[in-house]
Amino acid sequence: MAAEAAALDEDATVALADSTEMQERQKEENMTVDLEAPPPAAPEDFAIRCRDVCRSYSKLKVLSHLNLTVPQGQIYGLLGPSGCGKTTLLKCIVGTLKISQGHITVLGRPPGFPGHDVPGKKVGYMPQDLALYSEFTISDTLTFFGRVHGLTAKETRARMDFLIDFLDLPQKQSLVRKLSGGQKRRVSLGAALLQNPELLILDEPTVGVDPVLRAKIWQHLVEIVKTGKVSVIITTHYIEEARQANVVGLMRNGHLLAEGPPDEVMKQHNATTLEHAFLQLCQTHDQVDSKRGSSPQGALLENSQSFESGRDESRPILAIGAGAEEEVPKYSVDWKVRARHLLPKWRNIVALMIKTLVRMKRMPGSLCFQFVLPVIQISLICLCVGGDPRGVQVAVVNNETSPSAYSLTLLSFLDNTSVQQVPLSHTEAFDGIQNGEYWGVIGFGKNFTSYLTKRMMQRQVSREVVDGGSVHVWLDLTNRQIALMLQKKLHEAFQDFVDNKLGSMSYLVSLPVKIEEPIYGDENTDFTTFVMPGAVLSITFYLAVGLTALSFVLERKEGLLDRCWVAGVSSMETMLAHLLSQLFVISVQIVLLLLFILLAFNMPNEGSLVLVIILIVLQGVTGISFGLVISAAIDDEQSANQAALGVFYPNLILSGIIWPVECIPYPLRYLSLALPQTYASEALRCIMYRGWGLSQMMVWRGFAVTLGWNTFFLVLATVILKLRT
Numbered sequence: 001m002a003a004e005a006a007a008l009d010e011d012a013t014v015a016l017a018d019s020t021e022m023q024e025r026q027k028e029e030n031m032t033v034d035l036e037a038p039p040p041a042a043p044e045d046f047a048i049r050c051r052d053v054c055r056s057y058s059k060l061k062v063l064s065h066l067n068l069t070v071p072q073g074q075i076y077g078l079l080g081p082s083g084c085g086k087t088t089l090l091k092c093i094v095g096t097l098k099i100s101q102g103h104i105t106v107l108g109r110p111p112g113f114p115g116h117d118v119p120g121k122k123v124g125y126m127p128q129d130l131a132l133y134s135e136f137t138i139s140d141t142l143t144f145f146g147r148v149h150g151l152t153a154k155e156t157r158a159r160m161d162f163l164i165d166f167l168d169l170p171q172k173q174s175l176v177r178k179l180s181g182g183q184k185r186r187v188s189l190g191a192a193l194l195q196n197p198e199l200l201i202l203d204e205p206t207v208g209v210d211p212v213l214r215a216k217i218w219q220h221l222v223e224i225v226k227t228g229k230v231s232v233i234i235t236t237h238y239i240e241e242a243r244q245a246n247v248v249g250l251m252r253n254g255h256l257l258a259e260g261p262p263d264e265v266m267k268q269h270n271a272t273t274l275e276h277a278f279l280q281l282c283q284t285h286d287q288v289d290s291k292r293g294s295s296p297q298g299a300l301l302e303n304s305q306s307f308e309s310g311r312d313e314s315r316p317i318l319a320i321g322a323g324a325e326e327e328v329p330k331y332s333v334d335w336k337v338r339a340r341h342l343l344p345k346w347r348n349i350v351a352l353m354i355k356t357l358v359r360m361k362r363m364p365g366s367l368c369f370q371f372v373l374p375v376i377q378i379s380l381i382c383l384c385v386g387g388d389p390r391g392v393q394v395a396v397v398n399n400e401t402s403p404s405a406y407s408l409t410l411l412s413f414l415d416n417t418s419v420q421q422v423p424l425s426h427t428e429a430f431d432g433i434q435n436g437e438y439w440g441v442i443g444f445g446k447n448f449t450s451y452l453t454k455r456m457m458q459r460q461v462s463r464e465v466v467d468g469g470s471v472h473v474w475l476d477l478t479n480r481q482i483a484l485m486l487q488k489k490l491h492e493a494f495q496d497f498v499d500n501k502l503g504s505m506s507y508l509v510s511l512p513v514k515i516e517e518p519i520y521g522d523e524n525t526d527f528t529t530f531v532m533p534g535a536v537l538s539i540t541f542y543l544a545v546g547l548t549a550l551s552f553v554l555e556r557k558e559g560l561l562d563r564c565w566v567a568g569v570s571s572m573e574t575m576l577a578h579l580l581s582q583l584f585v586i587s588v589q590i591v592l593l594l595l596f597i598l599l600a601f602n603m604p605n606e607g608s609l610v611l612v613i614i615l616i617v618l619q620g621v622t623g624i625s626f627g628l629v630i631s632a633a634i635d636d637e638q639s640a641n642q643a644a645l646g647v648f649y650p651n652l653i654l655s656g657i658i659w660p661v662e663c664i665p666y667p668l669r670y671l672s673l674a675l676p677q678t679y680a681s682e683a684l685r686c687i688m689y690r691g692w693g694l695s696q697m698m699v700w701r702g703f704a705v706t707l708g709w710n711t712f713f714l715v716l717a718t719v720i721l722k723l724r725t
């Protein structure tokens with residue numbers, strides 16, 4: 001289009017030289033036409049009527065006081081250079097973009113008016129982007145839109161056969177992603193034509209289409225409008241093909257420069273082609289602009305949006321129908337219709353769910369990966385986190401030589417799988433620990449056996465006897481877990497040694513602190529047991545976030561969300577359909593997760609398995625809804641990924657999943673308690689390890705907080721999606 005515009009500009013220089021006089025005449029003529037415009041027609045005479053429409057993207061004013069009228073039962077060719085605002089205008093007409101000023105009526109009502117089928121089945125929209133699901137076949141694509149529009153399977157099949165033949169499409173089982181660019185555009189056009197809509201909005205449908213098919217498409221459009229019941233608005237880069245339209249609108253810089261039958265537009269400008277007519281209009285417009293810029297009254301003229309002649313610039317040179325100053329019609333609607341409009345339609349939800357499931361089916365590798373990923377993650381946690389360190393090298397300096405020495409007996413009770421003993425001299429051992437070769441040094445004095453015997457048998461012994469009868473341990477405390485394990489293993493070995501040597505008299509040397517049978521849990525409960533419930537919730541939550549966070553972002557980017565909305569799908573339906581179809585995925589994930597943790601890793605579950613499942617599913621829903629919030633609020637994949645990853649680590653740390661919440665300092669603890677997984681992890685631990693039910697506050701609190709977050713995220717995502725359309 002840029003090249004086209006450049007060519008136009010070159011032609012313009014030549015044309016400008018001999019046409020100044022002609023332009024003056026034309027301006028006068030335009031004014032005459034304006035004055036002679038027919039009286040306002042009835043609303044039913046118009047398919048689309050835009051009055052005083054303004055729309056900006058932040059500071060960029062794209063549509064400026066634009067008036068446009070598409071007569072009922074006619075083809076309207078909307079022409080203009082690249083970036084002049086055609087697509088923006090079409091998006092405003094179908095209701096996917098809000099206008100900041102003015103009003104638009106489409107088929108008698110504003111788009112999105114309760115009970116009005118625009119967006120919906122009355123309108124067929126072919127966006128400029130392909131907006132097709134690449135994993136779908138042609139048949140899937142048309143079936144999906146058929147379902148959304150409420151067509152029966154038979155109707156869809158009949159239309160599909162016609163469209164495949166008419167648009168010269170390949171076999172209906174062909175995958176969209178394997179089609180050529182032109183074929184994809186034709187599928188996209190087919191989807192717009194599918195339900196025989198009353199209004200067709202086609203954004204450059206003939207780009208990349210060969211001239212024969214282009215002619216055929218135009219012929220079809222001409223035929224369908226003949227009934228008088230179908231209207232078409234079409235944008236095209238091939239200006240001359242728009243001569244087949246009944247009306248053309250020439251747009252530039254967000255204004256409609258002219259609007260009228262192509263022949264009249266050409267006649268008005270003494271042009272033999274539409275392209276020339278357009279060129280002349282642009283020049284007139286530019287001249288007015290430059291005069292306005294140099295004129296002292298420039299600012300005034302800008303404000304009043306007027307041509308030099310005093311004509312309202314926002315109004316077309318050739319006007320059809322009423323002007324901008326007409327009254328805005330008032331529409332009312334029954335509350336029942338309004339309520340029905342707000343309620344989600346099951347038909348659309350089912351269509352969207354089937355769509356998601358078909359897409360999943362077409363990517364079996366990715367689906368299987370999604371199913372096994374949580375199992376891999378939880379297996380890694382169970383295998384690698386919280387267990388006892390193994391093969392930890394410890395230097396042993398034993399100054400006793402006798403084979404019956406107690407030191408040797410004691411060392412024989414040391415767990416060999418965890419602690420690997422390396423007998424060394426005193427110097428070698430301390431050099432080794434200094435060099436980081438050993439995690440500790442265990443030392444026995446040469447009189448260890450006799451001093452220990454004395455210590456155990458006699459009531460009063462000297463400090464030297466106590467010292468010589470003790471095992472001396474030097475530790476490298478840089479790794480706390482290994483150091484704690486070594487201390488624990490030494491205590492256990494000593495206890496076994498005492499039991500072995502003293503038998504029933506061993507109680508004589510026991511510590512005056514007795515740890516009784518645990519109330520809950522097991523004496524050998526390891527850190528894995530603590531981590532596991534929180535880890536299960538966290539894995540379910542984050543996989544669900546991952547499944548959803550990019551879904552809308554990609555669909556929005558590819559124009560699929562817009563296309564679905566124009567087909568009549570609401571944001572709430574999109575949300576619910578995503579939620580329900582992702583629930584299927586997380587249900588499989590949860591079943592596999594539970595099978596692994598309960599059967600393969602033998603994690604205890606003292607409570608109700610039903611409660612465990614419900615809590616994990618609810619956490620999955622929290623993840624999905626949080627993913628939906630990210631998806632709804634963020635436009636590009638990179639930022640969406642960053643948002644999802646950014647919350648992962650803080651949430652993991654603050655939720656008390658890998659370390660107890662009791663270690664978190666105030667006031668960070670309050671934040672921790674408000675997070676979705678803190679009380680939920682605690683509740684899951686209480687159910688699984690204490691066997692508690694919903695009557696316990698620590699359990700129901702976990703459920704309540706999870707449900708609260710679910711509701712909050714879902715409402716937030718729906719509101720954001722709604723606000724952004």
Ligand SMILES: Nc1ncnc2c1ncn2[C@@H]1O[C@H](COP(=O)(O)OP(=O)(O)OP(=O)(O)O)[C@@H](O)[C@H]1O
Nearest residue numbers: 001057060062081082083084085086087088089128
């Ligand atoms: N989402 C957006 N955010 C910001 N600016 C936008 C956005 N979409 C479009 N624009 C800008 O608005 C202007 C009009 O864009 P629009 O797509 O409506 O033009 P167009 O006439 O359809 O162009 P083309 O013929 O090349 O498709 C352009 O300057 C474009 O850069």
